[in-house]
Amino acid sequence: MNILIFGPNGSGKGTQGALAKKKFELDHIESGAIFRKHIGGGTELGMKAKAFIEKGELVPDDITIPMVLDVLQSSDENGWLLDGFPRSIVQAQKLWEALEKDGVKLDYVIEILLPREVAKNRIMGRRLCENDPNHPNNKFIDAIKPEGDVCRVCGGALTERADDQDGDAINKRHDIYYDETTGTVAAAYFYKDLAAKAGFKYITLDGEGTIDSIKETLMAQLV
Numbered sequence: 001m002n003i004l005i006f007g008p009n010g011s012g013k014g015t016q017g018a019l020a021k022k023k024f025e026l027d028h029i030e031s032g033a034i035f036r037k038h039i040g041g042g043t044e045l046g047m048k049a050k051a052f053i054e055k056g057e058l059v060p061d062d063i064t065i066p067m068v069l070d071v072l073q074s075s076d077e078n079g080w081l082l083d084g085f086p087r088s089i090v091q092a093q094k095l096w097e098a099l100e101k102d103g104v105k106l107d108y109v110i111e112i113l114l115p116r117e118v119a120k121n122r123i124m125g126r127r128l129c130e131n132d133p134n135h136p137n138n139k140f141i142d143a144i145k146p147e148g149d150v151c152r153v154c155g156g157a158l159t160e161r162a163d164d165q166d167g168d169a170i171n172k173r174h175d176i177y178y179d180e181t182t183g184t185v186a187a188a189y190f191y192k193d194l195a196a197k198a199g200f201k202y203i204t205l206d207g208e209g210t211i212d213s214i215k216e217t218l219m220a221q222l223v
């Protein structure tokens with residue numbers, strides 16, 4: 001089972017993705033998290049990527065594409081949930097070429113829709129758990145509001161991502177996401193157009209619903 005998930009930062013993509021991942025016991029391959037791991041570990045790739053990430057820009061394709069394709073290839077047999085990649089039309093095409101070449105079947109593509117202003121407010125409230133980045137915590141969403149300064153799932157310490165508190169960086173990330181010509185929405189449309197022909201299901205979710213209602217809609221469609 002292989003799934004792609006699209007959604008602007010702040011759309012609940014991590015939360016919904018974690019559900020799909022759990023249901024099918026998939027590897028969660030998250031490009032942003034891979035970069036953060038490299039940065040934390042002080043690797044050469046991490047050092048190259050850091051400046052772009054802090055500015056809210058895309059890390060160049062010559063670093064990102066091989067890094068993600070490499071992780072995909074080493075994923076185990078249950079399959080993967082790919083999150084944060086592709087983020088541009090070029091990455092969408094390169095990924096499709098790689099999947100076709102390796103004979104890897106795509107089963108679902110999920111797109112979460114959310115207006116840009118709503119997404120921005122949600123990002124500013126987001127908090128990261130030290131134990132698991134997919135434990136949902138957001139100061140501005142009642143259903144997942146942390147208790148004090150600790151994770152509501154496991155009690156782990158919470159931190160803010162530096163790029164989550166910088167309005168300019170958020171705008172830049174959203175400029176990339178909502179760009180329908182070359183950006184992430186264009187990448188999503190690339191897969192939407194392919195879906196019927198290539199035999200995978202394209203699922204669209206309304207990101208303004210409650211976490212539970214989105215979850216229900218998603219689970220009913222993942223069969």
Ligand code: AMP
Pocket residue numbers: 009031032033035052053054056057058059060064083084085086087091173
């Ligand atoms: P995320 O955790 O998905 O918000 O990603 C954090 C940052 O990592 C992004 O703002 C980009 O700088 C970088 N990044 C993540 N995925 C990609 C990608 N597919 N292409 C280029 N840069 C990426």
